[in-house]
Amino acid sequence: MSLLELDSLVRTYPGDPPVRALRGINLTIEHGDYVTVMGPSGSGKSTLLNVIGLLDQPTSGVYRVAGTDTTAISQARRAGLRAAAFGFIFQAFHLLPFRSARENVELAGIYSHATARQRRERALAALERVGLPHKANALPAHLSGGEKQRVAIARAIAGGPEVLLCDEPTGSLDQANGHAIMDLFDQLNGTGITLVVITHDPTVGARGRRRFVMLDGRLSDAD
Amino acid sequence: MPTETETETETQIETEIENPAQTQAQPAPQAQPETPAPPTVAQPCPARMRLAALWFEILAGLLQRPGRAIFTMLGTVLGIGSFVAVTGISATASGQISADFTLLDATTVNVTQYPPPNTATLPFPADTSKRLAQIDGEVAAGRWWSVNNGQTVDAQPALASGEPVKVQAFAADSGALKAAEASLAGGNIYSEFAEAHAARVALVSTAVATQLGITADAVPCPIRIQGQQYMVTGVLKKVPALPQLMLGVVLPAATAQAAFGLPSVNAPASVIIRTRAGAAGVVAQQAPVTIRPDQPKLLTATSTPVPTQERAMVLSRVSGLVAILALVVLIIGAVSIANTTMVSIMERTAEIGLRRALGARTRHIIGQFLGETGVLGAVGGVVGTSLALLVILGVALAQRWTPVVDPRIVFSAPVIAAVVGVLAGLYPSIRASRIEPIEALTA
Ligand SMILES: Nc1ncnc2c1ncn2[C@@H]1O[C@H](COP(=O)(O)OP(=O)(O)OP(=O)(O)O)[C@@H](O)[C@H]1O
Ligand SMILES: [Mg+2]
Numbered sequence: 001m002s003l004l005e006l007d008s009l010v011r012t013y014p015g016d017p018p019v020r021a022l023r024g025i026n027l028t029i030e031h032g033d034y035v036t037v038m039g040p041s042g043s044g045k046s047t048l049l050n051v052i053g054l055l056d057q058p059t060s061g062v063y064r065v066a067g068t069d070t071t072a073i074s075q076a077r078r079a080g081l082r083a084a085a086f087g088f089i090f091q092a093f094h095l096l097p098f099r100s101a102r103e104n105v106e107l108a109g110i111y112s113h114a115t116a117r118q119r120r121e122r123a124l125a126a127l128e129r130v131g132l133p134h135k136a137n138a139l140p141a142h143l144s145g146g147e148k149q150r151v152a153i154a155r156a157i158a159g160g161p162e163v164l165l166c167d168e169p170t171g172s173l174d175q176a177n178g179h180a181i182m183d184l185f186d187q188l189n190g191t192g193i194t195l196v197v198i199t200h201d202p203t204v205g206a207r208g209r210r211r212f213v214m215l216d217g218r219l220s221d222a223d
Numbered sequence: 224m225p226t227e228t229e230t231e232t233e234t235q236i237e238t239e240i241e242n243p244a245q246t247q248a249q250p251a252p253q254a255q256p257e258t259p260a261p262p263t264v265a266q267p268c269p270a271r272m273r274l275a276a277l278w279f280e281i282l283a284g285l286l287q288r289p290g291r292a293i294f295t296m297l298g299t300v301l302g303i304g305s306f307v308a309v310t311g312i313s314a315t316a317s318g319q320i321s322a323d324f325t326l327l328d329a330t331t332v333n334v335t336q337y338p339p340p341n342t343a344t345l346p347f348p349a350d351t352s353k354r355l356a357q358i359d360g361e362v363a364a365g366r367w368w369s370v371n372n373g374q375t376v377d378a379q380p381a382l383a384s385g386e387p388v389k390v391q392a393f394a395a396d397s398g399a400l401k402a403a404e405a406s407l408a409g410g411n412i413y414s415e416f417a418e419a420h421a422a423r424v425a426l427v428s429t430a431v432a433t434q435l436g437i438t439a440d441a442v443p444c445p446i447r448i449q450g451q452q453y454m455v456t457g458v459l460k461k462v463p464a465l466p467q468l469m470l471g472v473v474l475p476a477a478t479a480q481a482a483f484g485l486p487s488v489n490a491p492a493s494v495i496i497r498t499r500a501g502a503a504g505v506v507a508q509q510a511p512v513t514i515r516p517d518q519p520k521l522l523t524a525t526s527t528p529v530p531t532q533e534r535a536m537v538l539s540r541v542s543g544l545v546a547i548l549a550l551v552v553l554i555i556g557a558v559s560i561a562n563t564t565m566v567s568i569m570e571r572t573a574e575i576g577l578r579r580a581l582g583a584r585t586r587h588i589i590g591q592f593l594g595e596t597g598v599l600g601a602v603g604g605v606v607g608t609s610l611a612l613l614v615i616l617g618v619a620l621a622q623r624w625t626p627v628v629d630p631r632i633v634f635s636a637p638v639i640a641a642v643v644g645v646l647a648g649l650y651p652s653i654r655a656s657r658i659e660p661i662e663a664l665t666a
Contacts, residue, residue: 080582116273116275
């Protein structure tokens with residue numbers, strides 16, 4: 001059984017006229033895959049990622065996570081699955097400004113009933129993995145862009161997710177920092193984490209083992 | 224659609240886990256064995272949050288903007304504080320008033336000529352005490368006045384020669400002394416026989432007795448008043464309802480009239496009536512016609528005006544106003560909590576989106592923001608109540624009153640404030656939970 005299965009997935013934003021952001025996506029992602037999706041602005045990349053991450057629901061089609069039809073389960077259970085299966089990495093980092101790096105990373109697992117001690121241990125381990133153990137007590141304002149994104153990655157991996165969903169992870173970073181983040185992704189993928197990365201940047205897109213192009217709500221192989 | 228109401232209950236969720244398609248799924252490699260039932264990819268269970276974690280998030284959310292939290296609380300502090308202060312001060316004051324206000328005040332009736340006479344006159348007949356005894360509810364009654372135009376008279380021991388003592392002299396029926404609840408240190412109140420015959424008898428107060436060298440066990444003994452000899456039949460210890468009698472000597476009305484003439488314009492006569500509890504009003508109504516059936520309009524009877532009672536009424540009216548004001552302030556406080564929470568939710572849209580991405584359910588978002596407003600309200604209530612207690616204590620100390628505070632109010636005030644906070648947070652929290660995660664995260 002595949003980890004993620006998207007079958008004729010459609011997402012139409014209601015409106016006048018309705019925006020057909022996803023027009024029938026068929027995609028299967030296996031454990032340990034490294035998937036990149038490129039495409040012009042407005043082609044529906046973020047919409048796809050949100051549907052995969054259960055932040056959004058398809059208008060029609062079937063989406064299975066480890067065999068579970070996500071459209072058939074309750075919202076509460078979808079939230080639980082989201083917490084267990086997915087880690088999100090955003091272009092804008094979304095770190096809480098008044099919390100230290102460690103406290104930001106500790107937010108992972110807060111909605112999956114982990115104890116404070118478990119969350120702290122995992123947070124320190126995750127900061128170690130992204131190479132920032134010395135910045136555990138720093139506030140986000142005192143971190144560089146690359147460091148912020150590493151903290152965000154630490155938060156995404158601290159809960160032990162199956163899949164990392166990354167929306168323009170290097171979009172706010174310079175080239176050197178961007179490359180460092182991509183190297184970190186390679187490392188994480190090497191430990192078995194599945195990666196789905198959305199990007200404008202061809203060099204980032206080229207890192208993936210399975211490369212796709214999004215055009216007008218339709219997905220096609222890049223090669 | 225993205226937003227769904229959470230209708231599924233926890234029990235339904237447990238049964239769904241039995242779904243065979245899910246149990247066959249591969250176990251998640253990163254599953255943490257130490258968590259009781261961690262949601263896994265293979266067996267998705269609803270997102271759950273520990274209470275300790277919720278509290279931590281609530282407090283962290285408040286403490287990240289302490290200044291704003293304090294200002295948000297201010298309305299609750301003032302509203303709850305003024306409510307507790309007002310109820311406490313009025314309870315303290317009315318406790319004091321009921322201590323001042325005795326049964327004596329409530330059972331006294333005074334009868335005077337009204338309008339006041341413009342010549343020396345005694346509008347009350349000699350049998351006034353007997354007449355009033357007919358009224359149901361009367362306990363004792365009699366006439367009294369200050370003799371010698373209110374001026375002092377000379378008193379001295381009958382036998383010793385020496386400087387005379389200047390004292391006040393009063394006329395009083397024995398009934399008036401009983402009505403005034405007079406008590407004696409020694410001897411007796413003069414007899415009705417002595418009164419009827421204008422006998423030269425007198426009572427002296429303990430103070431005057433000391434000045435004249437009379438001891439309480441030495442009565443009856445003679446003294447001289449304005450040169451005339453009188454027999455002291457008793458020494459007055461206390462006259463609660465007519466304390467002025469303690470200033471000097473008291474003579475029977477007929478005796479005083481014979482020696483000093485009619486009551487003067489400056490010191491007119493009046494009748495004091497002691498009634499049974501609750502009968503003062505009725506007795507006052509009947510007294511003028513009973514004393515002077517020929518000319519009842521000449522007299523006015525007043526049951527002792529109890530100024531303390533009026534004070535209590537005024538106070539309760541004022542505190543009612545302040546209580547309404549406190550309520551208004553409390554409502555303003557609630558609105559200010561709601562308003563600040565709306566602002567803070569707009570500022571924290573990305574945070575809300577992030578929390579949803581981390582697995583938060585709508586109820587977790589609602590719980591967090593309701594918790595913040597509830598804590599704001601509760602802390603505001605505790606601070607307001609504490610300040611109010613200080614104010615009550617200050618007022619009581621300044622007035623030398625005993626502070627009286629209803630513990631039910633003290634303990635319920637912070638709870639009320641917390642409830643107000645939660646109610647104020649209801650709308651903003653629900654709004655926060657409705658924010659779409661995808662929109663919150665792209666913002
Ligand atoms: N919440 C929404 N409501 C209505 N329309 C939306 C919404 N979100 C996105 N869209 C529309 O759906 C289409 C796809 O948007 P999406 O954000 O997925 O594009 P994208 O490929 O991520 O673009 P970009 O590279 O600029 O981030 C766009 O036309 C966009 O305007
Ligand atoms: Mg996008």
